[in-house]
Amino acid sequence: MKEGTKLLVIRADANREIGMGHLVRSVSIQKIATKNKIQSKLVLDKLDSHAKSWLSKKNIQYEDLGDSSALKSDVENYSELMLLYDIDHKFSTQKNYELLKEEGIKKNLTTYAFADLARKWNKTNIDYIIYPYIGYEKGLHLNSQRAIYGPEYFILREEIKLLNPVQTIKKSVEKITVSMGGSNPNNTIENALRVILGSHFSGEINILMGPIASIDLRLVDRYIRESSCHVTLHWNVKNFELKLKESDIVITNDGLTKYESLYLGIPTIMITSFEENTLLMHNFSLATGAVSLGQVTEENLHDQSTCLDAVLDSLERRETMSTSGKRIIDGNGTDRLIKMLFR
Template sequence: MLIIIRADASQSIGSGHIMRCLTLAERLRVQGAEVSFVCRNLLGNLSEYIRRQGFEVHLLPRDEACDLALKRPGQVWLEPTWKSDAEQTMGVLKRYRRTIDWLIVDHYGIDHHWQSRLRGGVGQIMVIDDLANRHHDCDVLLDQNYYHNAVDRYHGLIPKDCALFLGPYYLLLREEFYRARKDIRIRTGEVSNILVFYGGADTTNETDKCITGLSDYISSKLEINVVTGQSNSNKARIKDFCSSRQNMYYHCQVLNISELMNKADLAFGAGGFTTWERCFLGLPSIVTVTAENQMETTKAVSDLGAIWNLGWYEEVNTATLFKALEKFLIEPSKLVDMQKRARNVVGARASSGMEQLVEVIFQRRVD
């Protein structure tokens, strides 16, 4: 079985799309599929990282229009046009000279126009999305987020016979998280270890803001682990800041984030996919919304009491973060309760959901 994944990463887009696709790609490869990636050569792309995981990467060319467009607020990150991107992607697919069973698309800039153009060159199309703001021409759609109205969000946006996989039950979690879940510890509410991780790119620079806010509280009893991705443009300054502070430790592009999460008593982070990783391990977290597509699901999970939502990043400052830490230091029972609620949001059977998804992919292979 041959599967092609179209996804991008950059300093502006972040690394989330690629990382979750890599998780799915690894599971498909274990089952015997051949998986390759098609990515645009944007600044901060993760092509070398993907190759180190053992997958082939086809890079679409970057031009100045791409880099300029990615700096515009609200840009959907497909440049120069959907037509040219579709033609370039089709050119890659034709090189294989054999049947491509599945095309998996994880890209906010791609909709039914692009997908319909590629339809004739592949057997089936799967879309990974969480915006529910555009039409898709796909056979399977995966949205891992929690919403009060999960099914209704895609009404009228997908073909009637499209198979929907909705909610945290279908999380694309790496194997390390299932191993970490087996060793999950029950937290007492006492805070001695804090994890700061706002995603790989952290385009709004929340990491810098957070560690500045927390630095006044550093003592010999408190350890703070600060994590960034390789694509974080502020990583040098963050590293220097951590080096100058007692018990603040810097990590870049780590392979053991689940281990750091399991050790932590409290986390500061963004409202993206790492929300689910933290919940899966029962890690209480103070969350800042750093992108519009995080608003709805962050509020929904906060309403369940599984996270503490600070709101939109422009309204969060160093004082806000410091006060949030103080709140939970004073009321440790709230962290104990949040831990239980976080674990319940995802549950222990997320691997079963991904197995069901993989099974459907293999059942629908082209004969």
């Protein structure tokens, strides 16, 4: 055993159902850990072919959770183990915790989990909960001494951090970007398109989709034919961050893309993909100035398009939305988190 040495093990999943956000965030954490000369391992599970292809193209090394013997052999070489869970709560199981708790490892084990996972697990199994979001704190009641809390810990992808935030908001909106991150839960892209086409917007619509996104092409094609807007579908776009920055407005969901658009200073409108996140998105809107439309239904579609019109028509409002977003997300969250983990 290497006395006095620490190993950071990062557990993540990625597939078409849960998206790529957990994996992308975990990779960003590992990059900063490496930059700070911290030993780390990326341990993955629930990967589908798209997630594996993404990892291969980026030459990212990882270990399979199923290879438990190799993992235990690795961790036994360190005197202290730090286990960071970035797993979707729908897929988490106790075996993930038990795997590294065996063989007396628990004595030198400190566990961390993002709030996504903490909603499901018995919270006594996690030493520290990470809240890098806005709104979650109202649904989770934990001792503040066990929480690493606040959007100042939000983790941006390196590609986003390399860009300079928008400084000037255009007088008129010419380009709206629709992106639901790596996937398209509950057909949120199609619903966003319905909201836009019900407004008076007549410019360019860019729809950015990740490698594991699925979309109803027949329905989207029908919407496009009925619209005066110029609509372009970008599938598995390689320069996602540049497309995002070119936007005058971003429409996204209750995932992580909204934090990236806030950092870039782009006025952001959110559509809720999952009903249970409606209150969360409302709280997020109050704190950041971003606009939350809730879930799209036939009953509220007209009102949601009218709400979009109000944003389109007010330069002052869009300038305020831009300024608020840049103030809340400054891009240094990963560095703060690493420092907190290894304090």
